[in-house]
Amino acid sequence: VSTPVVVLDAGVIDQVLTNPEFRQLLRELVTEGWDPIVPTVVLAEAVTGRPSDANVNQTVKRLGTVDTPPAIARHAGQLRFDVLRSRPKRAPRGIDAIVAAHAADAASGVVFTSDPTDLRKLLAAHPRISVERP
Amino acid sequence: MPTQKVSVTLEAAAIEQARRHSGPRGLSAYLDAALHEKLARDERRQALLDHLDELDARDPVSPTARERAARRAATIRAGAA
Numbered sequence: 001v002s003t004p005v006v007v008l009d010a011g012v013i014d015q016v017l018t019n020p021e022f023r024q025l026l027r028e029l030v031t032e033g034w035d036p037i038v039p040t041v042v043l044a045e046a047v048t049g050r051p052s053d054a055n056v057n058q059t060v061k062r063l064g065t066v067d068t069p070p071a072i073a074r075h076a077g078q079l080r081f082d083v084l085r086s087r088p089k090r091a092p093r094g095i096d097a098i099v100a101a102h103a104a105d106a107a108s109g110v111v112f113t114s115d116p117t118d119l120r121k122l123l124a125a126h127p128r129i130s131v132e133r134p
Numbered sequence: 135m136p137t138q139k140v141s142v143t144l145e146a147a148a149i150e151q152a153r154r155h156s157g158p159r160g161l162s163a164y165l166d167a168a169l170h171e172k173l174a175r176d177e178r179r180q181a182l183l184d185h186l187d188e189l190d191a192r193d194p195v196s197p198t199a200r201e202r203a204a205r206r207a208a209t210i211r212a213g214a215a
Contacts, residue, residue: 003175004214016189021199023186028207035175036182062185063178108214130213132206 004029004109006036009099010045011114013038014055015134022112022134034109039102040065041095068098076101079122092118103129 006029008016015022030036038060046056068076076097083092100122103111108128113119116131123129149161156164195203 016185020190020193020195021203023189024195024200024203025206026182027186028203029210030179030182030186032211033179036178059185062181064181110210110214128214130210132210 002105002107004034005103005106006030006034006109007099007103007111008036008038008042009111009113009115009119010042010095012112012134013042013046013059016059017055019134025134029110035106036063037066037102038063039099040067041098045095066102068102072101072105073098075104079104082125083118083121088121090118092122097122 006026012022016026026036043060043065046060047053076094079100080092080094080097096118099111099113100119103109103123104126106129107126109130111119111123111129111131112134113131114133116133119131123131152164152168153161
């Protein structure tokens, strides 16, 4: 049985510092053994190289990031293609697909994101993974 | 990396399954990789909890927000079951 994951997408990492209720929600899940992960690829959207990155950097420095092995990257491609086959108005981004694939690899858990629409489409076939705003 | 021979008791069915998946590198390498993954998960979890403790000490969560978070966590857990 895989450990459920708590996947943090780019737009929510800074909220670990700024949102006490979100912190409490993370604590509730992680204390029960859920595995918190920041896929390394989300740094491409979370970081600007400016001083305003300080909040993101602080959490990433403590938690670290999880690299994407080829099997998960390939699964991301499949998840993205499944959505594209339904001819959506907007194609899901590759980074969202990788975030979704990290969650799908664990089979159960939650993805926290500031923009749930595409991630919900990508994870439509994975009912044990919820996609939530912080 | 130095290795050490240990004697442990594991579930027989899981060991058989691990043997089938372990491939040419063998059962020891397979279990070693699984142990490293588990250690990494535990370290990540503890690192986040320590970080949350430090942040909460400076900016504590209100009782109302704590209750809301507990309710949301229960819903999320139910969805993952």
